[in-house]
Amino acid sequence: MTNPAPAHVTAVHSWQDHQVGELSGRSPCEVAATLATDPRQGLSATEAATRLAICGPNDPAPLRPRGWPVILLRQFASALIFLLLPATIVSLLLREWLNAAAIGVTVVVSAGFGFVNEYRSEQAITALRRLAARRAEVVRDGLHEDIPATDLAPGDLIVVADGDVIPADARVIEARGLLVNESILTGEPVAMPKDPAPVFGVSDGTAPSVLLAGTTVAAGSGTAIVVVTGAGTTLGDIFSASQSTGRQVTPMEARLEQLGRRLIMVFLLLCALLVGVGVAQGRDPRDVVEMAVSLAIGAVPEGLPAVATTALAVAVRRLAARHVVVRRLDAVETLGSTTVIVTDKTGTLTENRMTVRRVLLADGTVVEVGVHTDGDVPRTTIDATERGTRAAAERVLQVAALCNDAIAEYDAAEGWHAHGDPSEGAIVLAAAGLGHDGARRHAEYPRLSTEPFTTARRLMRTVHQAPDAGELIAVKGAFDQVGALTSRDIPALRAATHALGDAGYRVFTVAEGPDADAIRVIGAVVLEDPLRPDAAAAVAASQAAGIRVMLVTGDQLATATNIARQTGILTGDQLAVRGPDLDLASLDRVAVVARATHAQKEAIVAALQGRGEIVAMTGDGVNDAPALRAAHVGVAIGPNATDVAVEAAHILVADGRLGSLVHGIREGRAIARNLREAIVYLLTASFGTIMVIALAMVTSDALPLAPLQILWLNLVVHIFPALALATSREPGDGESLSRPTRALLTDGAWLEIAWRAATVTIATRVALFAGERTDASLAQIQTMVFIALTAGLVGQAFLIGVYDTRAQIARLRRAPLWVAGAISGVLTLGALYLPLLRDALALEGPRTGEWVIALGCTAGSWAAGQVVVVLAGRWSRTRRGPLGVEATRPRS
Numbered sequence: 001m002t003n004p005a006p007a008h009v010t011a012v013h014s015w016q017d018h019q020v021g022e023l024s025g026r027s028p029c030e031v032a033a034t035l036a037t038d039p040r041q042g043l044s045a046t047e048a049a050t051r052l053a054i055c056g057p058n059d060p061a062p063l064r065p066r067g068w069p070v071i072l073l074r075q076f077a078s079a080l081i082f083l084l085l086p087a088t089i090v091s092l093l094l095r096e097w098l099n100a101a102a103i104g105v106t107v108v109v110s111a112g113f114g115f116v117n118e119y120r121s122e123q124a125i126t127a128l129r130r131l132a133a134r135r136a137e138v139v140r141d142g143l144h145e146d147i148p149a150t151d152l153a154p155g156d157l158i159v160v161a162d163g164d165v166i167p168a169d170a171r172v173i174e175a176r177g178l179l180v181n182e183s184i185l186t187g188e189p190v191a192m193p194k195d196p197a198p199v200f201g202v203s204d205g206t207a208p209s210v211l212l213a214g215t216t217v218a219a220g221s222g223t224a225i226v227v228v229t230g231a232g233t234t235l236g237d238i239f240s241a242s243q244s245t246g247r248q249v250t251p252m253e254a255r256l257e258q259l260g261r262r263l264i265m266v267f268l269l270l271c272a273l274l275v276g277v278g279v280a281q282g283r284d285p286r287d288v289v290e291m292a293v294s295l296a297i298g299a300v301p302e303g304l305p306a307v308a309t310t311a312l313a314v315a316v317r318r319l320a321a322r323h324v325v326v327r328r329l330d331a332v333e334t335l336g337s338t339t340v341i342v343t344d345k346t347g348t349l350t351e352n353r354m355t356v357r358r359v360l361l362a363d364g365t366v367v368e369v370g371v372h373t374d375g376d377v378p379r380t381t382i383d384a385t386e387r388g389t390r391a392a393a394e395r396v397l398q399v400a401a402l403c404n405d406a407i408a409e410y411d412a413a414e415g416w417h418a419h420g421d422p423s424e425g426a427i428v429l430a431a432a433g434l435g436h437d438g439a440r441r442h443a444e445y446p447r448l449s450t451e452p453f454t455t456a457r458r459l460m461r462t463v464h465q466a467p468d469a470g471e472l473i474a475v476k477g478a479f480d481q482v483g484a485l486t487s488r489d490i491p492a493l494r495a496a497t498h499a500l501g502d503a504g505y506r507v508f509t510v511a512e513g514p515d516a517d518a519i520r521v522i523g524a525v526v527l528e529d530p531l532r533p534d535a536a537a538a539v540a541a542s543q544a545a546g547i548r549v550m551l552v553t554g555d556q557l558a559t560a561t562n563i564a565r566q567t568g569i570l571t572g573d574q575l576a577v578r579g580p581d582l583d584l585a586s587l588d589r590v591a592v593v594a595r596a597t598h599a600q601k602e603a604i605v606a607a608l609q610g611r612g613e614i615v616a617m618t619g620d621g622v623n624d625a626p627a628l629r630a631a632h633v634g635v636a637i638g639p640n641a642t643d644v645a646v647e648a649a650h651i652l653v654a655d656g657r658l659g660s661l662v663h664g665i666r667e668g669r670a671i672a673r674n675l676r677e678a679i680v681y682l683l684t685a686s687f688g689t690i691m692v693i694a695l696a697m698v699t700s701d702a703l704p705l706a707p708l709q710i711l712w713l714n715l716v717v718h719i720f721p722a723l724a725l726a727t728s729r730e731p732g733d734g735e736s737l738s739r740p741t742r743a744l745l746t747d748g749a750w751l752e753i754a755w756r757a758a759t760v761t762i763a764t765r766v767a768l769f770a771g772e773r774t775d776a777s778l779a780q781i782q783t784m785v786f787i788a789l790t791a792g793l794v795g796q797a798f799l800i801g802v803y804d805t806r807a808q809i810a811r812l813r814r815a816p817l818w819v820a821g822a823i824s825g826v827l828t829l830g831a832l833y834l835p836l837l838r839d840a841l842a843l844e845g846p847r848t849g850e851w852v853i854a855l856g857c858t859a860g861s862w863a864a865g866q867v868v869v870v871l872a873g874r875w876s877r878t879r880r881g882p883l884g885v886e887a888t889r890p891r892s
Contacts, residue, residue, distance in 0.1 A: 024199045024207040028173035031225055035155040039173050039225070042139035042157035051153035058152040058168050058229035060213050060236035072115045136167040139223070152226055160211070161221040162419065169233040170211040170224035172196045177220030177405060177452035179421045183346055184214055184621035184642050185234065186554040191218035191421040195454050214622055214642065219405050219420040220452070238598050238622050259679075259745070263301075263686075270690060274697055301682040307719065308675060311726035315671045323655040324664045331650035333675070334633045335661075336668020338547055338616040340608050342601070342627070345553040345563055347620050347638045347656050349539075350529040354422040354506065356380075356430040359393040360524040364492025367393040371430045373416035378408075380433025394434055396523035399512045401431035402445055403462045403474035405452075408432050423506055426527050445472060453477065466514070473519060475511040482509040485519040497524050504528075504559030531566055534659035539567045541662050545669075548613075550591060552601055554623060557594035564592045587611075601627035618653075618661065620645050635661055671726075676745060677801045678726035683753045684800070685718050685793045688760035692789065695765060704768055704785045709841050712831060717790055717824045721797035724820035751872070752800070756865045760792045763861035770853045779844045783832070786843060787854035794824045795862050803870055 032039040043051070052058075092100045136149040139157040149167035152158070158170060166180070172194050179191035192208070199207045211224050213235040230236055278288030315332045319325075326332055346352050359367045359382075367390075368383035380397075384390040406420030408428040418425025428438070445464035448471070453460040459477025466472040475482055479497040483490065497507045506527040513519035539549050551564045557578050564570035569591050576592035579600040584607045593604065601617075605627045608615045617624070617631035620641040628634030629648040636649035638656030646652055653660045689710055696704045705713075745753075767788040771781040797817055802808050811817070831837050833845055846854070 024171065024209045027198055028171070028196050028225075031171045031173065031227075035225055035227065037155035037157065037225060039157065040139075041142040043153070043155050045140050048138075048140055048151075048153045048156060051155060052151060055153060056230055057150040059150050060168075060230055060233045068115075137161075137164075152229055154226055154229060156226040157223060158226060159221070159223050160217050162217055162219055164217045166211045166213055166215045166217070168213050168226045169228040169235075170226045172209045172211060172222055172224045174224075175220065175222040177450070178217065178222040179219040179453075180211060180215050181218045181422070182212065182215045183352075185212060185238075185623050186621075191423070193453050194220075194222060195456070197454075197456065218422065219424070235622055238625055270694065274694065277697055301679075301686045301714070304679065304682050304722075307678050307682070307722045307726050310723055311671055311675055311678070314727040315667050319664055319667055322660050322663050323653065323657075324660055325652040325654055326650070327652070328650050331633050332664070332668050333672055334614070334668070335616060335635075335651065335664050336666075336670070336672045337614045338633065338665055338668075340548045340550065340613045340615050341542060341661070342550045342552050342605060342608070342615060342617045342631070343658065344619040344621070344624060344637065345551060345555055345560060346529065347640070348618050348658055349531060349535045349551070349563055349567055351532055352529060352638070352640075352656075354426040354527045355530055356397070356426050356525055357505070357528050357530075358526045359396050360493055360496050360500075360507075360526060361389070361392050361396070362490050362493055362521055362523055364496055365389060366496070369393070369397075369430060371426070371433055373429060373433075376410060378416055378429055378433035380430050382434075392523065396510050396525060397427065397431045397434060398436050398441075399474045399522065400427045400476050400508060400510045400525050401436055402441060402447075402464060402472070403460050403476045403510070404428055405450075407438060423508070423527055427508070427525055430525075457481065470514055473513050473516065475519065476508045476525075479507070479509040479524070482511050483521055485511060485516075486521055488520065490521055493521065493524060500526055502558050504556060504562035531563065532657060532659075534657060536567045538658040538662045539569055542665070543568070545665070547665070550593070550604075552593045552596050552604055552627075554596055554621075555594060557592075560592050560594040598623040598626050602630050605630045616661070616665075618658070620656075624648075635664075637661075674726045674728075676749065678722045679745065680749050680753055681725055681793075681797055681800050682718065682722050684756045684760065684796055685714065687753060687757035688764075688789065688793065689713070691757060691761040692764050692785065695761065696768075703782075704764065705782060705789070706842055709782065709786055709843070712841055713786070713790060713793075716827055718793055720820040720823045721794055721817065724814070724816040725797055725800065728814055728816035748872075752869055755868055756796055756800070759861040759865040760789065760796070762864075763792050763857040764788045766857045766860075767854050770857075771850070774849075776850075777844070779842060780846075780850065783843045783846050784850050784854045787828070787832075787846060787851065788857050790824070790828050791855060791858040792861050794821050795858065796865070797821065799862065799866050799869070802866070 026034070028039055037043055135146055136152055137159040138145050138147055138152065139159065144159065152168050156168075157173075158167065160166060160178075172178070173196050175194050175196055178194040180194055181191045194211065195208045197209065199209050213233040275288055312330065312332050316326045319332070343349065355371050356369050358369050361367065370381040370383075372379045372381070382390050382393050384393060404424045404427055406418050406424035406428045408416065408418045408425060410416050416429060418428055431441070432438070444467055448463045448465060450463075451457075451461040457477070458481045459475055461473065461475045464472045464474065475485065479494055483494065493509070497509060500507050507524050508527075509521060509524045511519050511521045542549050549569050551560055551567075551569050553560050557576060561570060561576045564576065570576055571591075573589070574591035575586070575589050576594065577590060578594050579596035582590065582593055582596075582600065582604075584603060587604065587607050588611075593600070596604070601619075601624065605615050605617055609630075609632070615631045616633045616635055617627045618635040618637050619625075619628055620637045622642050622645065624645050625642075625648040628636065628645060633651060634649040636645045636652045637658075639654055640656075641649075641652065651664065653664070689705070692704055764785050767784045768781060771784045776784070797820070798811055799808075802811050831841055832843060838845065
């Protein structure tokens with residue numbers, strides 16, 4: 001006979017079936033009974049341990065930093081790395097140990113660059129992480145204890161106060177002016193009042209009687225019963241959703257993978273043809289295989305992985321100086337390919353701090369207010385010429401500051417800041433700027449009693465001792481509730497407060513009186529979360545560069561619409577909709593989505609990706625994490641970005657400015673452009689080498705270059721100009737934001753590669769022909785080809801992507817290219833004149849005549865190549881755009 005399960009096991013399963021929202025409609029006593037806990041004494045220590053053992057640790061969002069082995073192994077998961085393997089294997093089979101070692105060094109160096117930079121970025125982000133809730137105050141056996149938040153169990157009685165991070169989803173059973181900032185989940189910077197009163201018909205967890213894990217107590221205190229812990233919390237659910245979303249393949253990865261596949265196909269085809277031709281010609285099998293190896297090494301741009309990785313690493317360092325921390329190198333290029341930015345509002349477009357903007361007087365007069373807290377003394381300006389108007393506005397702020405629980409203070413580290421509800425803190429700072437600081441207020445008007453704000457009353461009332469020995473009642477709250485305290489009709493103020501509220505502003509109506517029967521409304525305080533100074537300019541720059549900007553936020557529709565209009569995101573006939581009303585089929589016309597859940601944000605990102613867009617998603621809250629991970633590039637915004645958002649993102653903008661993200665896009669596009677130039681250069685070298693060897697095979701000539709000579713050119717000589725092209729900038733470059741990049745190489749770029757490779761091939765063939773006519777030895781002929789190919793390709797670095805005189809002048813002023821050319825020249829001279837190196841490469845010291853022939857052929861190839869490219873560029877611009885730019889149809 002099966003024994004029944006222990007009672008506490010059955011109870012735990014019943015607790016796990018209850019969500020906080022379901023319990024919000026029950027009274028505190030009913031909730032306690034349902035969860036089998038004492039609303040005063042809490043759980044016993046034994047019972048808490050039993051429940052913890054069943055439910056597991058309370059860890060809603062376990063962070064799993066990537067260890068160094070994972071980061072290291074990821075560097076080898078690259079099409080470019082795989083592209084080098086065939087050449088390495090062939091070299092090993094032929095016992096060409098130097099060839100294999102040289103390619104192996106390239107792979108290791110490339111992976112090492114990526115590992116060092118990603119590991120440093122990961123460490124930098126780890127240093128910025130803060131645990132959502134490290135400790136929790138719990139009542140067990142009637143005693144208050146401070147325990148690790150992970151030790152909480154369902155049914156625990158927790159105590160929360162100002163500044164605490166809520167450790168688990170819980171049901172409020174007692175509140176004393178309790179205000180909670182839920183912006184990490186909802187996006188709204190306004191603290192929400194919490195109350196134990198039952199609330200019916202709640203469709204989600206954000207009810208007045210509910211506390212959610214990860215949110216922060218802005219003011220007041222209270223007690224609550226833990227309902228759900230760990231992965232079952234709202235925070236845990238969002239984190240699980242973000243973890244289940246697979247990593248997106250970046251545009252660069254896709255493009256390089258496609259390029260790699262094409263090069264491999266070309267390599268295999270040419271090798272097969274070469275072997276077939278050699279066999280048909282009756283050549284020695286060893287010679288045929290040696291030529292095949294040379295062709296294989298020439299076909300593979302061995303320096304490309306190191307060049308690409310170094311270019312991205314340089315971009316990472318540049319971005320770090322602008323407070324942009326990159327977790328993955330390829331995220332830089334992905335950012336440059338962005339076509340749509342899906343941005344959050346709070347902390348990205350706005351400063352995530354409430355401030356007083358204006359005061360409305362009872363007669364409807366609008367008085368503009370400016371609050372300046374950049375010095376050690378706050379300063380508030382009131383834009384009013386009449387003394388009476390100014391005095392009335394000051395009185396509104398003074399009374400609002402009296403009816404207030406926030407505290408403003410200054411320290412050297414943080415400057416002026418407030419503790420408590422953000423809106424109340426803004427009012428206190430504004431009053432302090434008029435000389436009504438906290439100490440003075442309390443001295444002149446000592447508080448006698450407080451009636452805190454609740455969702456039912458929608459107002460706060462305080463009673464003070466007045467200077468004349470009487471009493472002063474101060475009231476602030478919603479207009480309808482505050483206005484009901486007086487019989488006086490004030491239609492102008494009513495209309496103004498309602499209009500501003502509908503426009504997304506936070507409005508507090510203010511009243512005062514000597515007693516409850518003589519309350520009079522004196523005005524209203526208007527607050528907003530101000531725009532960041534560079535927000536509108538950053539949006540405009542993005543739009544001018546062909547990037548669509550969408551605002552997707554959990555905030556109210558009116559607030560989101562107001563911000564979107566101010567920044568230029570919402571214009572013309574574009575739509576602003578609420579998340580529940582969004583039709584993804586009409587997403588092309590939507591500029592603003594408000595009240596968006598984490599699932600809706602993720603769906604929007606997926607829908608945009610389905611349309612072929614490259615999506616950058618910004619956010620700082622827990623509810624942003626799934627969309628951050630699903631986007632091509634997720635961007636965590638601000639120093640206070642939640643751990644879950646940082647964990648899901650590829651990039652962290654530490655200063656929280658959208659302008660910094662735009663700088664990142666600019667850097668990404670510059671890197672993409674530079675990488676295209678470097679790739680054109682390296683492929684010119686590869687195809688030029690292939691054509692030289694293939695022509696020699698077809699014409700039954702001797703091998704013009706030995707495998708080790710080709711490796712020396714690819715890995716030592718040509719890599720420095722490629723690095724200079726990939727990492728340096730033209731003088732004055734980097735200020736404008738170019739158009740989005742959708743192709744790695746365009747039709748024009750492929751044509752340029754083909755023509756420049758052909759000119760290099762012709763130059764080397766002429767040098768080879770001249771050497772044969774002078775009865776030069778094979779080593780001397782290979783030396784002339786070696787010089788012609790080296791000089792010809794190094795010179796191409798000064799010509800790649802140059803289509804007019806102005807661009808040519810700018811390229812010649814690119815100092816790193818001259819340094820790279822000098823390094824390549826020194827290395828070439830070393831290969832020719834250092835005995836040990838010359839013997840290893842099977843070269844001979846060239847005579848003067850051989851130098852003249854090789855360099856003469858090289859100069860001819862430069863001139864011929866550039867004249868045709870410039871003429872073709874002019875023709876192309878008259879039709880569609882210059883060669884190599886986005887106007888041409890992409891091929892890869």
